[in-house]
Amino acid sequence: MVEGKQENALPHEARTLVYLDDATEPLLSHRPPVRFELDTSRLEDGDHRLRVEAYDSTGQKGVRTIPFTVRNGPGIAVDGVRDNDVLEGKIPILINAYGGTGETHWEPSRAETPAPIPTWAWVLFIAIVAFGAFYGVRLWRPPPDFATTPTYGPLALELPQSAGLPATAGHNAVPAALPAGAAGGDAALGASVYDSHCVSCHQANGQGLAGVFPPLAGNPAVTDTDPATHIEVVLNGLQGKAIAGVHYASPMPPWADQLSDAQIAAVINHERSNWGNHAPTVTAQDVARLRAAK
16 A cells, blocks of 8 residues: 555654545645645535544654535526425426536526515515505695695695785694685695594595484585584584484584684585585685684
């Protein structure tokens, strides 16, 4: 054996021999310390080992084995089957190979193995879209306290001073009455107040809930040419009165302490001009007059 030859040839000299895998001839034989370069490009990819034998000046032998893995060829990615899987039927498998060290023109895109979008990413995307839609709807229909501020009520700022509106008002102030030319602003305010205070009972279509909340579409008080009853009900509330022969269990709450004259006039006009209703509209002065007469 080569080891024996080295040992017999140099019985009194420290020596280090390096072997690769199961080779019987050493890669090198030299006095320690030993420095050398291992060229793995000449080795097959896979598991290998270095075996180091060292002899001291008395001939005592020491051995150390160092396992290592060579991977100069392209990396291999496999999708569809894993180690020790139990398979049956037809299994779709995707194999990608990329990035060999000896490859001169390597394309980074080849290292990106195609894969479906994970479920958690879809869930996160849907949650973000839903939150954005919810937030947008909330901003589209601001509460009445903010509906007439400069942020949400640009119409009041665009009206000329000749329209009869005051030049400035408090941050939350509501004009006592909108002139005829400002019908668009009155309609927007009425829709906003209705959505914030009335829609949960009378519904967006004005049909109410059978036996619980009366409809506003075709309601005699809403379609009456005299709006006095309509105004009084919104101001002071109503309970126990039959409407079109039907008794409703839930009372109508009073809004006199929560809404201004302009807000009440706007929401009444919204109710008198929607869902097939075509009744005369009212002004904030009409509301103020009945409020004072209470």
